[in-house]
Amino acid sequence: MFRVRLGDELEIEEEKIYATWLENHCFTFSRDQKYDENFIFVLPPPNANGELHLGHSFGYTIMDCIGRFQRQLGKNVLLLPGKDHAGIQTQVIFEKLLRDQGIDTTTLTREELYKRCYEFCIDRANYMRSQEKSLGLGADWNFELFTLDPRVSEIVLDTFIKLYEQGYAYRAERIVNWSIVSNTSISDIEVEHVEKPGTLFFIVYPWSDDIELEHEGDNYFDLEPDDVLNDAFLVKKLMNPPKRALIKGRKCVLHPVVKKLKSEEFLVYLPEVDLHKGITVATTRPETMLGDTAVAVNPDDVRYKNLIGREVTVPCINRKVSIIASPLVDPTYGTGALKVTPAHDFKDFEIAKQKNLQIVQVIGKDGLITQNGGKYCGLTIQQARQAVINDLKEEGLLVDTKEIVHFIPVSERAKDVIEPLVTDQWWIKVESLKEEALRRVKNKNELEVFPEEFRSLIIQWFERLEDWNVSRQLWWGHRIPAWYQNGDVISVSREVPDNASQDPDTFDTWFSSGQWAYSTLVAHNLLDLTACENWSHNYPTHLMVMGRDILFFWACRMILLGLYRTNRIPFKKLYFHGLILDEKGQKMSKSRGNGIEPKEVQSKYGTDVLRLSLLNGFTPGRDIRFGFSKCEPWSRFLNKLYNCAKFIKLNSGPETATNIIHPLCAELIRSTRTKCEEYKKGFEIFELSSVLDNIYTFFWDTFCDWYIEISKVLLKTPFALEQKTALKSAFEAILFMFHPFAPFVTEYLHTNFLGEKMLLAKKRFSDLTCYKLEVANSDYDMLSLFEIVRLLRRFKQFSTDQVDFFVEKSFNYEDDIVASLSRCNKCQSSDCNVEILVRTKKVFIKIRDIPVLKKELQKRLDAVEAQLERIEKLLKSDFSSKAPYEVVLKEKQKYEQLKIEKHELENQFASISGK
RNA sequence: GGGUGUUUAGCUCAGUUGGUUAGAGCGCCAGCCUUACAAGCUGGAGGUCGUAGGUUCGAAUCCUGCAACACCCACCA
Secondary structure, eight states: OOEEEETTTEEEEHHHHHHHHHHTTTTOOOTTSOGGGEEEEEOOOOBTTSOOOHHHHHHHHHHHHHHHHHHHTTOEEEEEOEEBOOHHHHHHHHHHHHHHTTOOGGGSOHHHHHHHHHHHHHHHHHHHHHHHHHTTOOOOGGGOEETTSHHHHHHHHHHHHHHHHTTOEEEEEEEEEEETTTTEEEOGGGEEEEEEEEEEEEEEEEBSSOOOOOOOOOOOEEEOOSEEETTEEEEEOOSSOOSEEEETTEEEEEEEEEEEETTEEEEEEEEOOOOSSEEEEEESOGGGGGGOOEEEEOTTOTTTGGGTTOEEEETTTTEEEEEEEOTTSOTTSTTSEEEEOGGGOHHHHHHHHHHTOOOOOOBOTTSBBOGGGGGGTTOBHHHHHHHHHHHHHHHTOEEEEEEEEEEEEEETTTOOBEEEEEEEEEEEOOHHHHHHHHHHHTOTTTOEEESTTHHHHHHHHHHHOOOEEOEESOSSSOBOOEEEETTEEEEESSSOOTTOEEOOOEEOHHHHHTTHHHHHHHHTTSOOGGGOTTOOSOOSOOEEEEEGGGIIIIIHHHHHHHHHHHSSOSOSEEEEEOOEEOTTSOBOOTTTTOOOOHHHHHHHHOHHHHHHHHHTTOOTTOOEEOOHHHHHHHHHHHHHHHHHHHHHHHTOOSOOOSEEOSHHHHHHHHHHHHHHHHHHHHHHTTOHHHHHHHHHHIIIIIIIIIIIHHHHHHTTSTTHHHHHHHHHHHHHHHHHHHTTTSHHHHHHHHHHTSOOSSOGGGOOGGGOGGGTSEEOOOOOOHHHHHHHHHHHHHHHHHOSSOEEEEETTOOTTHHHHHHHHHTOEEOOGGGOSEEEEETTEEEEEEESOHHHHHHHHHHHHHHHHHHHHHHHHHHHSTHHHHSOHHHHHHHHHHHHHHHHHHHHHHHHHHHHTTO
């Protein structure tokens, strides 16, 4: 926990303040209230295997800020905290930890590993909870849950059992993304594509039988390409395009399919291929040829059309395979001939399914070549690749290589290269589930998304969603409740059948976190799943907040599973925040070394500065840049707040006025109330950043720079008591409004400087003094006071001599206030040499420095004339007839006012001329 | 290849449904130790709102093209 230093002498201990909040049950949720009185939101559970980073701090700050505001409204708020077991990620981290400690993981039983890892996670969770508390997170800790908590797992398993019973969960052998390092399958969404250099090998698969090739003459027309598409040339559409062309020195043939690019049509010319020895394929992974069961070409590809059905021999393994046609083959890429390895490539698997090809697995789950790989059996992928290349070279079948840059799939968690493999897995059939999800997500009444643009991302994701592989070959996670006898599933149930063995696999982490929105509520008896079928009442939660990076991982899955089990989207409002970038706009990461730890900021500036600088200037869904330079202004702000509190304390006593009569004091109360209302409105639509901006300006510019300065005069008059009351109640409201943003310092000042007995964290709108005071009506024009002071300040600034003034019709002490703020002296009107109309008031000024006066008057006159000219032009145009009446009227009124001002100024010029 | 977002002052960003003089913080210039605060106060300079068109009486704001940057998705071997 952190101490924050304010000014020279004040230190605030955040930990003590947090303890006080807990002691006073500031964050305690009471169960017995109605939906409308509650505000419940389930917090995203961070992975319990490390510590919180700045991104977590950002999210929590937003959530806590909203939670505190909802309490101010009088709501019964529950922020429900938790931690995620994070399957594969934790297993990777934990196994490495054991290895680093010299422990051989293979010597431990599964139960032992699980137990130790559970303890590890609980330990991390404890640490992370202390971090969450240090941020000021006002969660009800009695409700905290872990995703592997028995109360939660029970629900997760039940969901799977239900899915199985209703035919949504099934087992199938299919090609999946396989991580050799983690020894498990992973879902598409956990695969990243990383750009890396690689080599494209051109390999000849010789004809199995003798073949006679047709020869079609040598007429080639010279053509200039307009563009290049992979290995083919694009030429703008011609009237009678030649069948054969020489482009950039290469013999090409015309492809019968026209390519459309940006609404323009192009002819495609494919480079001719050498077919004498055999058919040439291109691949970056030569070792997979051991599992080739076909060579595929595009059915429209004229180069190969006549060869479909012929046989070639796959070198190294000497397997005879046919040339088949598939529209999935891109004729412009490589040679246009694709080696088909169904067991180790997604597209090839698809082709094999359509064409009923044999599937030969040559790479095992351990990453070694299988027995199907013949003499290469037992080699690693890299070794096999080298061996195959050497053998091909020897036989003269490797005809070309090309260095390319391509995207290779890697595991998001372990970062190792993904090998597509055919394995037996559990799947969730998503077809009908996603239809329902799409229908509901498109309905804006059912789900509000902040920012709204993100709704289309959710829709697109669902549209593309295919069956979900939910089994993982890991020991860390919810073990799948499927039971086998002789390799067959005999039951899926929480009951243990006799003589059966349990599926060794666990669920994909997202299968459990996808249920978090309701599993947490059910675990705490806030929701009854059995009542969900035909219910009409509201879903218990109101809001879900998360980073935009887990939109697909988490938000979509919660919608999918939430609809399945509760018949509702488990949140009414879904709010996404952006990610934290460094000052240069780059992602923070350990490898770049540009990350900032939350505690670095907290110990240097205090938690409130961290919160304020994160919340300042952000827009939902948009990433923000963060660096220490963002903290400085907020550090100054807290110092200002502290000094302001000091001033208020110095100028308040036990007595208070109940009736505010002086127009300036009344005006202060009124504008404070207005700010409170704006604050409320802004928060209700989650405009946290603009709310902060608004109250910042109110505090600094309006309250400190004007009202406190004004008070320095009024405090010496008989209006002192009501001035003190007004200042104190306005400052109370200011602390109240800043409290969700900067809870620690505001709480401290509230108790120690305002001397309030009630905790600020417990204060509601209805407790604010500014709403209770009786305030006299007045039509006082605050702006004219501001204008007069600013005018005099400018004269004073530029003038070499002193400036005196007299304000017409000034009310109680107004002239003293003007004198104090402008540092000019008041005098009698008769002593003055110039009079200026400021809004509704006339100010008489005595100024000896005539050139300065003239210059200033001229500046005003120029501005007025420019305005007049502008409006005249405007009124002469179609504006008067076509613009709405109110808008025209506003301009006309402005025009009249300006004309009077101009007249006055001209008179002044006349009176000083010659002086 | 598909999609989304961004482009406003020297820097970091606001700018709500189009309304006519575009805002803040930091930085810059000038002047102030005015007894809450020099981490402050006062005054000031600085922007043809990426570009080319269009709609409109009126565009930073709406539409279209273009450019640059960023991110996400995708099974080009």
